[in-house]
Amino acid sequence: MTGALLLEVEHLSKSYGGVHAVVDVCFSLHAGEMLALIGPNGAGKSTCFNMVNGQIPADTGRIRIGGRDTKGLSPRQVFRLGVGRTFQIAEVFSSMTVRENVQAVLMTGDTGLAGLWGAAGKRHVAAADAVLELIGMADMAERPCADMAYGDVKKLELGIALAAGPKLLLMDEPAAGMAPLERVALMALTARIAKERGIGVLFTEHDMDVVFSHADRMMVLDRGRLIAEGSPESVRRDPKVRAVYLGDGRVYDSGERTVPA
Template sequence: MTLEVRDLHKSFGGVQAVSGVSLSVAAGELLALIGPNGAGKSTCFNMLNGQLRPDRGSVKLRGQEITGLAPRRIWRMGVGRTFQITATFGSMTVLENVQMALLSHARRLYDIWNPVSKQDPARAMALLDRVGMAGQAARPCGVLAYGDLKRVELAVALANDPSLLLMDEPTAGMAPAERVALMELAARIAREGGIAVLFTEHDMDVVFAHADRILVLDRGKPIAEGLPAEVRRDARVREVYLGTGATHGYS
């Protein structure tokens, strides 16, 4: 199993943001983590990626404990991440953004100012070709359409050859057709490369079309888990999320 999470807990003051969350994701599998606003999805992601330390619980990557490690260490162990709001360097080209990620993974960030480091962009171009952005390699990220930025961010996330990819609302802010195309691309890359994917998403068409399994949270607690068809039929899921919308609290 690529990712194994057991009994995660996190509170902020008197608010229990996450309580008793357990999950697992296998190589090549896409698990969707869904729930109303305030369900605890982003808190879970931040604990898995090292931005937050759990109050209790265990996170293992390929059998190795990574609970509470710094984000940079988790990145180097093979965990890629994309964000709800894209995180790219707007003044740098598409190619340079991917090169930055590759240099960071190789612990050679100091080389970014060395022209020698740019003489062989083949690996960066291969990643851009993989996400359909090779034709825009020379353009600054600051002038790209939002959907194209999402593809660049995916290429950056793939730069450390991850075994696990965390995607936090990957299609947020995109047009419907772009959402479908991006998730089809991510799913194909994951399954061809044996990459485990955990993603959050509010577009239920995207979730039910691409997730192999779904875990539903409400107020920090798991309320359902299973195949998409099973979750869609679950009466409690329909009551707290699919049918009536959002609750309130931490996200």
Template structure:
């Protein structure tokens, strides 16, 4: 049996005696959309940072396709195929949409020095293909700073895909987006994950995005994993409903 794409084993992190994450274990398969939810203060950000390499756990291990990456920093994980998008989209507003993606492709190829030369010709076809994949082919020559926010989030996704990730960590991917844009972006992420066999772990406050697009859901409360499973099972879980105290646990 092959190893999972991502495996967390007994992850724990404390701050001044307060346990932010306690003994959390789970797996993620290639092509799977896995949501991480929980009330404020549940430990989502801390767990996410341990998986991305921004924080080192006090205990436990993180494995990528069977390789222990617990002590590998974020930059090293990026080189191993761990991509990430952020709650506030990170793009280069003064560059064109195409040039943004070309920059990501140059970084992957270790050719950032070419930004001082003929970068406008580098990886153009691949950049255009990625823009077509995220629905931005018609905006390739526009400045990124001119895009509507929903398109900026699509561009950020294209930048992440430029590294050809095996694992994609998405932090609040629909934050700041209109309802229709949120649904479109999550469908796009799901389709890309399945087409390219990319494992996607995302945190999200929009429960429609979670229950409508995740294959499985992890629920944290006070640092501990209290529920895990497909959306229908998590929606019915009495512990989840108790934690949310009247908040909708699904559409």
């Protein structure tokens, strides 16, 4: 990778009693790179995500974001290191307009209390509109989120994550619940912005067409262990991946038990 190193994960493990959720996982992510983390249900993807995001502590291993060790940091402190996140089920403030949702994120950097929303709603208008222009929603700025189609809600969630200017973006099944053409459009938009702005993107996704079309590199987890990593084409050809995930009928057993991811 030619971009700067943004994320370093070294020997990451997490267990719940005698059940191994993530086992000795190592990987890195660079600026402008789209890195997919895939695997069967229960493989440990969400557990891995939540450790990177600071939501759950690792048992062993180290995570560095921009060279900073994140051990002991809260999710909010991790966010302040330049980490954004989207979720499988998109969450926006349905009572607000599209613009106001973006403004709410921009206001988190303000000092002091914003006061009533009538005054606060006048803050960061230009910056919010710039984000909406970036994601192709400028013409929807005044629309109440409660009136939007789900595909537009997912796109707005991307804008909300980008509003804080993240260096690293974590996307948990970004295409979930979207129509096929919407999935392609959202991930193409994400990839373009990542390249233009030097944002590293780590994403999970069950839609293999989305993964193979937009990932620069892929990692495959099975029963908490990383069993393959590389280009989409090399991962597609890997016999262990074909056995556990792509479904060619062969059997592969790592011998480990896991909890649901």
